[in-house]
Amino acid sequence: xxxxxxxxxxxxxxxxxxxxxxxxxxxxxxxxxxxxxxxxxxxxxxxxxxxxxxxxxxxxxxxxxxxxxxxxxxxxxxxxxxxxxxxxxxxxxxxxxxxxxxxxxxxxxxxxxxxxxxxxxxxx
Numbered sequence: 001x002x003x004x005x006x007x008x009x010x011x012x013x014x015x016x017x018x019x020x021x022x023x024x025x026x027x028x029x030x031x032x033x034x035x036x037x038x039x040x041x042x043x044x045x046x047x048x049x050x051x052x053x054x055x056x057x058x059x060x061x062x063x064x065x066x067x068x069x070x071x072x073x074x075x076x077x078x079x080x081x082x083x084x085x086x087x088x089x090x091x092x093x094x095x096x097x098x099x100x101x102x103x104x105x106x107x108x109x110x111x112x113x114x115x116x117x118x119x120x121x122x123x124x
Contacts (some may be wrong), residue, residue, distance in 0.1 A: 003070075005039055005067070007026055007027060007028060008025070008026065008080045009025070010024070010025050010078045010080065010082060011023060011026070011073075011076065011078060012074070014025065016047045016055065019045060019057065022043060022045040022046050023043070023045070024073065024074060025041060025042045025043075025044065025081060025117065026041055026083075027040045027041060027062070027083040027084075027087040027091060028040040028087075028091055035066070036066065036068075037069070038065065038101065039070040040064045040066065041062075041063050042084045043063065045057050045058075045059065046058055046100075046112075049112060054082050058084070059084060061089070061090050062089075062093075063090075064089050064101070064103040064104065065103055065108070066104070066105045068105070069108075069109075070108075073108045
């Protein structure tokens with residue numbers, strides 16, 4: 001998929017039942033030599049896994065992903081919107097990280113599944 005991402009784009013993605021209003025908002029696109037673009041996003045109404053196996057709904061203000069991971073995540077452009085106000089603080093912290101510009105390389109829902117699997121304690 002070759003998507004022309006732009007700041008302010010609001011994207012639908014395949015999410016969990018009851019979280020269909022969740023959206024990914026592009027907040028910044030950072031080009032990196034030998035890596036490609038890092039797409040920095042916010043996720044509104046995101047399903048956040050809890051230890052008991054349920055999910056709560058929250059906004060994730062900032063997450064950096066590889067272009068490929070976001071291309072594998074989004075399904076349909078919804079609208080153009082403002083970037084959530086908390087995005088800028090997360091972005092600045094990320095830019096100023098002395099360990100460099102780390103980013104995620106798996107689609108958003110794969111990441112949530114991995115987190116959920118790690119949180120849920122299963123009895124023996």
